[in-house]
Amino acid sequence: MTNVTFPAGAVSATATVTEVLPSLSAVMTDSTPFHPVDHTWPDQPADTGTIEGEAVSDVVMAARSPEGEWLLGESIPVKRGTEGWAWAIAHIVHDATRFTVGHRADLRVEADRRQALSIGHTACHLASLALNAALAGYWSKDARPDALGRPDFDGTANQRSRILASGARDEFRLGKSLRKKGFDTARLPASLPELQGAVNRRLDAWIATAAAVRITTEGPNITDLRKWVCELPEGTASIACGGTHVTSLTELGAVSVTLTAEDPQLLVMETSAAALSSGSAA
Numbered sequence: 299m300t301n302v303t304f305p306a307g308a309v310s311a312t313a314t315v316t317e318v319l320p321s322l323s324a325v326m327t328d329s330t331p332f333h334p335v336d337h338t339w340p341d342q343p344a345d346t347g348t349i350e351g352e353a354v355s356d357v358v359m360a361a362r363s364p365e366g367e368w369l370l371g372e373s374i375p376v377k378r379g380t381e382g383w384a385w386a387i388a389h390i391v392h393d394a395t396r397f398t399v400g401h402r403a404d405l406r407v408e409a410d411r412r413q414a415l416s417i418g419h420t421a422c423h424l425a426s427l428a429l430n431a432a433l434a435g436y437w438s439k440d441a442r443p444d445a446l447g448r449p450d451f452d453g454t455a456n457q458r459s460r461i462l463a464s465g466a467r468d469e470f471r472l473g474k475s476l477r478k479k480g481f482d483t484a485r486l487p488a489s490l491p492e493l494q495g496a497v498n499r500r501l502d503a504w505i506a507t508a509a510a511v512r513i514t515t516e517g518p519n520i521t522d523l524r525k526w527v528c529e530l531p532e533g534t535a536s537i538a539c540g541g542t543h544v545t546s547l548t549e550l551g552a553v554s555v556t557l558t559a560e561d562p563q564l565l566v567m568e569t570s571a572a573a574l575s576s577g578s579a580a
Contacts, residue, residue: 303518305515322370331405332405344357423526427448
């Protein structure tokens, strides 16, 4: 099991090599500051950096099956933490043969890229909560609540989320299943300018509070539950999240969203923060 230190903001560490898989170009350690891409909900790209000076091109989840076979990333057929499987983080390098089990290795994350993705991820959570608030009156049936007690449009309709450097892109499916749950999709296209303005005004108000952001965790292992927590004017927002984040909303600068629905079955929300230039972090 790999212990992780990225929830506390760590970008460097010295750790012991526990597994080397040359055929998969993978090196695993007993602890790591690297954030891996999640194989079940790959919203935030993995950290990049170095391990003992060797470039780390990707960081993925690793799982050893009950039969003893190691599988990486998308090839893992079960959810993280499934009983009977051993879980770790694999650092993908060009030449894994230079590493040996038991060796103490120096790990360093590319800090600027981490910060840009952390800005993007925190901005994404804020934008989703602000969108939920703006759409609260579009529901005719009781819907599951979000972290602030409003109908959770994001949690119900989000089909794909991508964290970018200082931003994010979220896609929401406006299909039959959403209408059956009581959401009025017919009102949405003509209301987009009004909704966009409401979301951005709420984001401005939240950023102005300079609220602190923190990650809480039930333990140090990669499989332990982690949550994003932020004290907003409407209350404490707590969202299960395995990504990285800033420590204060002041780090985001101005945050704004653009809402588009060129496809009547799809609402797209693009979020950007002014702290750094936005763009893809893939």
